[in-house]
Amino acid sequence: MPDPLETVRDRLEAIRAEGLWKDEAVLASPQGPRLRLASGRAAINLSSNDYLGLADHPALKAAAREAMEERGWGLASVRFICGTQDLHKALEARVAAYVGTEDAILFAACFDANGALFEPLLGEGDAVVSDALNHASIIDGIRLSKARRLRFANADLDALESRLREAREGGAELVLVATDGVFSMDGLFAPLREMRALCDRWGALLMVDDCHATGLVGPEGRGTGPRAGVRPDIVTGTFGKALGGALGGFVAGPRAVVDLLRQRGRPYLFSNALPPAVTAAALAAIDLAEGPEGEARRARLHANARRWREGLSAAGFELIPGEHPIVPVMLGEAGTAQAMARALMDRGVLAPGFFFPVVPRGAARIRTQMSAAHSEADLAEALAAFESAAQEAGLR
Ligand SMILES: *Cc1c(COP(=O)(O)O)cnc(C)c1O
Numbered sequence: 494m495p496d497p498l499e500t501v502r503d504r505l506e507a508i509r510a511e512g513l514w515k516d517e518a519v520l521a522s523p524q525g526p527r528l529r530l531a532s533g534r535a536a537i538n539l540s541s542n543d544y545l546g547l548a549d550h551p552a553l554k555a556a557a558r559e560a561m562e563e564r565g566w567g568l569a570s571v572r573f574i575c576g577t578q579d580l581h582k583a584l585e586a587r588v589a590a591y592v593g594t595e596d597a598i599l600f601a602a603c604f605d606a607n608g609a610l611f612e613p614l615l616g617e618g619d620a621v622v623s624d625a626l627n628h629a630s631i632i633d634g635i636r637l638s639k640a641r642r643l644r645f646a647n648a649d650l651d652a653l654e655s656r657l658r659e660a661r662e663g664g665a666e667l668v669l670v671a672t673d674g675v676f677s678m679d680g681l682f683a684p685l686r687e688m689r690a691l692c693d694r695w696g697a698l699l700m701v702d703d704c705h706a707t708g709l710v711g712p713e714g715r716g717t718g719p720r721a722g723v724r725p726d727i728v729t730g731t732f733g734k735a736l737g738g739a740l741g742g743f744v745a746g747p748r749a750v751v752d753l754l755r756q757r758g759r760p761y762l763f764s765n766a767l768p769p770a771v772t773a774a775a776l777a778a779i780d781l782a783e784g785p786e787g788e789a790r791r792a793r794l795h796a797n798a799r800r801w802r803e804g805l806s807a808a809g810f811e812l813i814p815g816e817h818p819i820v821p822v823m824l825g826e827a828g829t830a831q832a833m834a835r836a837l838m839d840r841g842v843l844a845p846g847f848f849f850p851v852v853p854r855g856a857a858r859i860r861t862q863m864s865a866a867h868s869e870a871d872l873a874e875a876l877a878a879f880e881s882a883a884q885e886a887g888l889r
Contacts, residue, residue: 512827513850518843524548524738526866528843536843537875539861542734544709544818545782545790546866552781553737553774560773568766572599573755576766584776588743591779592707592716592728596751598758599767603704603731603742604630605760608637610700610729610744611669613757615640620665622656624648624672624683628702631671641665647676650687657695668697669727674717675705678852678860680819682710685721692726700746701725705819708735708782709791726750732771736778741767790865794818797863797872804876805861810883818863821847822879823856829886830857836882842875 508514518536522529524543528536547553560580570576581599588597600606607630615621619640623631626647635642643660645652653670660668670692672683685701692699703716707730711720714735718725727746732739744754754761767775781787798818805812811823824830830846837844837859848857883889 512831513848515845518838518845526864526868526871530843534841536838536841537871537878539842539844539863539875541738541862541864542705543738543864543866544735544794544862545714545787546864547736547778547781547790548738550737550778550781553777556777557770557774560769564769564773566770567768570766571764572761572766578766578769578772580769580772580776581766584772585743587776587779588730589745591713591783592703592730592745593719593724594728594745594747596748597743597745598751598754598761599772600742600744600758600760601764601767602733602740603702603729605764606729606731606742606744607631607634607702609634609754609758609760610727611635611638611640611671612759613753614638614750615667615669618665619667619669620660620663622653622660622668622670622697624676626676626678627671627673628677628704631673631702635671640667640669648681648684650684650691653688654691654695657691657697660697661695668695669700670697671700672702673705674701674703674728675710675817675819677705677819678847678858679813679821680815680817680860681813682717682720682815682817685717685723685725689721689723689725698726700727700729702729704729704731704734704742705817707731708778708787709794709818714782714787714791732775732778736782737774739771739774741771741775794863794865797865797867800869801861801863801872801876804872805879808876808880808883809889810879820861820863822859822861824858824888825855827854827857829888830859832886833859833882833888836885837878839885840878840882842878842882 519531521531528538568576585597611634615638617639621640622643643656706717708714732741813821827848834846
């Protein structure tokens with residue numbers, strides 16, 4: 494018999510041979526705009542989701558410490574057996590109020606929130622209409638549901654309406670439209686105002702994954718719905734990005750949906766409760782994001798994004814135009830993106846290349862992301878590194 498692990502190694506080798514291998518950058522410092530790597534190198538960080546610069550914030554760490562001392566380290570239970578503390582209830586109410594829904598339910602991550610949502614909510618006689626560029630966790634969550642699945646081209650409103658018509662003509666009872674609020678590889682916003690109108694016309698629920706928006710987009714950082722002046726029915730989000738960067742996710746929405754997930758959502762029923770420290774720090778993060786410090790941090794973040802886009806464009810890089818602090822530098826083939834990322838690392842800038850399967854083949858890129866914590870000096874140094882790395886990578 495052949496060695497089964499030999500088969501696994503062959504498959505791995507194929508990934509490497511295609512030039513699609515990914516390595517981890519090992520940090521020996523907190524997350525932030527300037528990192529120390531385990532190798533001893535220093536690097537300017539252009540790749541984290543720490544949009545507001547809260548990942549090492551004293552207020553979050555103090556809230557976590559205090560909760561840990563008062564409420565212990567772990568819950569050692571799922572929520573419904575003996576794993577619910579008042580902190581969880583407070584955070585659920587806080588999330589619902591912040592994003593503008595009736596109620597909310599916590600998960601270990603937004604990956605689990607999206608994994609929990611679709612299967613209990615949508616059954617055989619229902620339909621889910623999903624944007625082609627939706628996050629992997631939405632795609633996986635939808636796969637778990639028995640509902641009819643319909644896909645539309647990214648942000649294409651005509652295609653969305655055709656799918657809605659198809660769902661209705663097929664006799665679907667419940668219809669739900671699922672979209673990222675911000676498409677994380679491109680930094681583009683979903684056209685939520687138009688999508689809301691289409692959902693209303695066809696009697697569909699609108700679900701928005703706001704992982705790259707909660708805390709940083711819209712008034713007080715409430716997300717892409719408030720930014721567009723509309724209310725999605727269901728919002729999923731994370732505490733692993735702008736809101737402190739640790740972990741935890743949520744589904745926020747009508748009480749009936751949240752109640753259903755508490756009865757039937759499998760990642761809720763069969764997985765551990767968030768630890769007190771993480772829960773308390775998430776509460777502190779929302780307080781911060783909603784208040785004047787959040788406002789000041791968002792102003793810095795968006796000013797940094799504008800400055801960075803202008804600098805890269807002036808230096809001749811091809812960007813996906815937009816307004817979000819995700820700024821993708823388009824490089825074509827995976828090999829080019831990898832050569833560019835290596836040349837950047839040699840110059841003390843951490844910005845890994847993204848290529849298939851995270852983005853389509855031929856659309857490899859370096860996805861840079863701005864943070865409120867970046868200084869003007871950080872960005873000037875990073876821009877100089879981009880210009881010189883482009884020469885070394887043969888792009889100039
Ligand atoms: C990051 C992300 C997730 C996963 O969030 P976690 O809390 O890290 O699991 C889900 N959806 C989108 C759009 C994301 O960007």
